[in-house]
Amino acid sequence: MPLDEHNVSNNGDTSLGDNITLTDDDVFLYRSGANLLDNLEDVRSIVSYHENYIAEKYKMKRDYYKGRHHAIIQRPPKPHNKPDYRLLINLPKKLVSTFNGYFSGDPVSIKYHSDSDASNDKMNDEIQSWLNDNDYGDTFSEWAKQADIYGRSYLYVYQIDGDLRIAVCSPRDTIMIYDDSIQHRPVAAIRYSTNSNKQYDTLITPKADYLISNDNANSEMKVTNVDPNNPDNVVKEDIHDFESLPVIELAEDDERIGIFDDVISLIDAVDLIQSAKVNDVSSFADQYLVVKGQKLTEEQVTNIQDKRFINLYRETKTSFNNTDSNMLDPDAFFLTPDPSDETQENALNRLIDMVYQVSQVVNLNDSNFGVSAQSISGVALLQRYQPMQAKARTKAKKMDKGLRQLFSIMFAYKNLSGNVSDLTFDHKQSIPHNVSEEADIVGKLNGQVSDPTKLSYLSGIDDPDKEIERLHEQQKQDQQATANIVKNYLSDQKKGGVVDDDNGQATTGKNTATNQSGRPNGQAD
Numbered sequence: 001m002p003l004d005e006h007n008v009s010n011n012g013d014t015s016l017g018d019n020i021t022l023t024d025d026d027v028f029l030y031r032s033g034a035n036l037l038d039n040l041e042d043v044r045s046i047v048s049y050h051e052n053y054i055a056e057k058y059k060m061k062r063d064y065y066k067g068r069h070h071a072i073i074q075r076p077p078k079p080h081n082k083p084d085y086r087l088l089i090n091l092p093k094k095l096v097s098t099f100n101g102y103f104s105g106d107p108v109s110i111k112y113h114s115d116s117d118a119s120n121d122k123m124n125d126e127i128q129s130w131l132n133d134n135d136y137g138d139t140f141s142e143w144a145k146q147a148d149i150y151g152r153s154y155l156y157v158y159q160i161d162g163d164l165r166i167a168v169c170s171p172r173d174t175i176m177i178y179d180d181s182i183q184h185r186p187v188a189a190i191r192y193s194t195n196s197n198k199q200y201d202t203l204i205t206p207k208a209d210y211l212i213s214n215d216n217a218n219s220e221m222k223v224t225n226v227d228p229n230n231p232d233n234v235v236k237e238d239i240h241d242f243e244s245l246p247v248i249e250l251a252e253d254d255e256r257i258g259i260f261d262d263v264i265s266l267i268d269a270v271d272l273i274q275s276a277k278v279n280d281v282s283s284f285a286d287q288y289l290v291v292k293g294q295k296l297t298e299e300q301v302t303n304i305q306d307k308r309f310i311n312l313y314r315e316t317k318t319s320f321n322n323t324d325s326n327m328l329d330p331d332a333f334f335l336t337p338d339p340s341d342e343t344q345e346n347a348l349n350r351l352i353d354m355v356y357q358v359s360q361v362v363n364l365n366d367s368n369f370g371v372s373a374q375s376i377s378g379v380a381l382l383q384r385y386q387p388m389q390a391k392a393r394t395k396a397k398k399m400d401k402g403l404r405q406l407f408s409i410m411f412a413y414k415n416l417s418g419n420v421s422d423l424t425f426d427h428k429q430s431i432p433h434n435v436s437e438e439a440d441i442v443g444k445l446n447g448q449v450s451d452p453t454k455l456s457y458l459s460g461i462d463d464p465d466k467e468i469e470r471l472h473e474q475q476k477q478d479q480q481a482t483a484n485i486v487k488n489y490l491s492d493q494k495k496g497g498v499v500d501d502d503n504g505q506a507t508t509g510k511n512t513a514t515n516q517s518g519r520p521n522g523q524a525d
Helices: 040-065 091-104 120-133 136-150 261-286 298-307 341-359 378-413 435-445 451-455 464-495
Strands: 020-022 028-030 109-112 152-160 163-169 174-179 186-195 198-204 209-215 220-223 230-234 247-251 288-292 331-335 423-426 498-500 506-508
Touching: 020 040, 028 040, 040 091, 040 136, 040 174, 040 186, 040 198, 040 209, 040 220, 040 261, 091 136, 091 261, 091 341, 091 378, 109 120, 120 378, 136 152, 136 163, 136 247, 136 378, 152 174, 152 378, 163 378, 174 247, 186 247, 247 378, 261 341, 378 423, 435 451, 451 464
Parallel strands: 028 174
Antiparallel strands: 020 028, 109 423, 152 163, 152 247, 174 186, 186 198, 198 209, 209 220, 288 331, 498 506
């Protein structure tokens, strides 16, 4: 089923007016130099087109993710009360959960380090404290998950009670607008909602949030939170004057294609085949009894239905004292449909395999994954995860770009002197590793390569150089602990009257005279 369900051709860029262009990736471009506040009719055009056409695509994607698959649900009912099961195999949610768990199961690690700034620790404390206040692990995970579903998602930065907060916004009711320059710089964003005959839009710019009332009854459109005598004076709580646009897009890729966009037709086929299999099983209850060579009376039919008993025998017809050779021998059997189960199973397995291949997501329910990771070579594991790993790397670069935009706003808002280019983002994707094989490799490399190179083969070590520093520090601590034990032991021995003589012999501290035979005085030879 195609995602484009509207009658507007979007195989290339579409013009929506003098100032607005819509790309084939459903990205709105606005003419450089034009001001949206001076052209509120452009705001209406953008919102109207988005609501009538683009939002419908997102609703369809949402339905499929929630298990409301259009092809199987909207299928016409079968006639004559035939079995009509409609099974929904929610592969879209499975794909999203698997990939998002792999991509953001562990929150991205954000560190600040500047060679020219001695306050790295202070900056990291500020960043971590702000992230924790905003529950960044859950927020970033939802940000990434919505991008999997819709192909894009938005992070909205706002101020409340003198603090800076972030929230995830859905592309179903949020629109990002870029300029039509080669850089495609963010110009503004729109969030809209409809209530009765009035539509309320919020035009978001780096300077402020403008509330726009759209009265469909009298076709009047105006900014409601601006002083009529001074259009630049918006109400205080809506002024923020951020460093950049406080709406940040996370795109799944450059084309804004969701993770299951390309496999919806395959998912529909899986639903149809699985439903047909159950219908076939149910149809066995509709078997027909065939009786050949015998005409049953009403009483016999009733006995078959009620008593489940049938007695058939060949009746003879006397014709010249011979049996009619044209008569059939009585027979009874059930007429059942051919289930074609093997063909259906092969098609089903092939379709499910293609769903995972095309979406570049690892099928964790594959029978091959039943083998312990300890029994699979590290190369084989990486090969299985390589398509999903490549997809995750592409998305991580998109998220890093958005995070730098986020922290440019945060640094300016909190008057921090840091540079966003000194931020590093570590995305820890959870790939199973053959730890035993890694340990064998490290053992074989002992004495062959440097320690940092050797430790880099262990997947559990993120920073080999820092690990070596910790190892040396631990060795020093162990040596000091051993020295302290020996020192305490010798001190205890001295206090107990036991010392070492020049020959290394342990003797008592008292001088004992001996006779010529070496025995103490007073003892007989």
